[in-house]
Amino acid sequence: xxxxxxxxxxxxxxxxxxxxxxxxxxxxxxxxxxxxxxxxxxxxxxxxxxxxxxxxxxxxxxxxxxxxxxxxxxxxxxxxxxxxxxxxxxxxxxxxxxxxxxxxxxxxxxxxxxxxxxxxxxxxxxxxxxxxxxxxxxxxxxxxxxxxxxxxx
Numbered sequence: 001x002x003x004x005x006x007x008x009x010x011x012x013x014x015x016x017x018x019x020x021x022x023x024x025x026x027x028x029x030x031x032x033x034x035x036x037x038x039x040x041x042x043x044x045x046x047x048x049x050x051x052x053x054x055x056x057x058x059x060x061x062x063x064x065x066x067x068x069x070x071x072x073x074x075x076x077x078x079x080x081x082x083x084x085x086x087x088x089x090x091x092x093x094x095x096x097x098x099x100x101x102x103x104x105x106x107x108x109x110x111x112x113x114x115x116x117x118x119x120x121x122x123x124x125x126x127x128x129x130x131x132x133x134x135x136x137x138x139x140x141x142x143x144x145x146x147x148x149x150x151x152x153x
Contacts, residue, residue: 092117
């Protein structure tokens with residue numbers, strides 16, 4: 001059974017829930033079961049937190065990296081993030097990140113990569129773009145925003 005919203009800690013720094021409503025301050029619940037954390041992370045991301053952009057002529061909907069961080073802070077405040085590998089070739093930068101989640105049962109991690117051309121005409125620099133991609137993909141492996149990767153007919 002998932003933990004009730006009232007029992008979850010507020011998002012650090014702004015005292016609100018992901019839906020933007022003010023939250024009564026309570027002591028953070030540091031140890032939750034992995035199944036409860038996964039249940040929460042697999043919930044659809046609220047529409048107001050999503051952004052759209054056009055990529056190669058296609059409109060895509062995504063969660064910006066800074067909102068991913070806020071959601072992770074909310075659902076599993078003891079999560080950890082690290083860059084485990086950075087490779088630069090003559091054409092690309094590739095970043096691998098690892099997301100650790102601490103639960104009652106222990107510590108668990110998932111990894112993902114991001115890749116960006118060195119010659120890019122998009123917002124941001126190649127390294128931060130690749131890291132952002134890797135972070136969002138690693139969090140999706142935990143279930144966060146995973147529904148956005150499904151093709152809609």
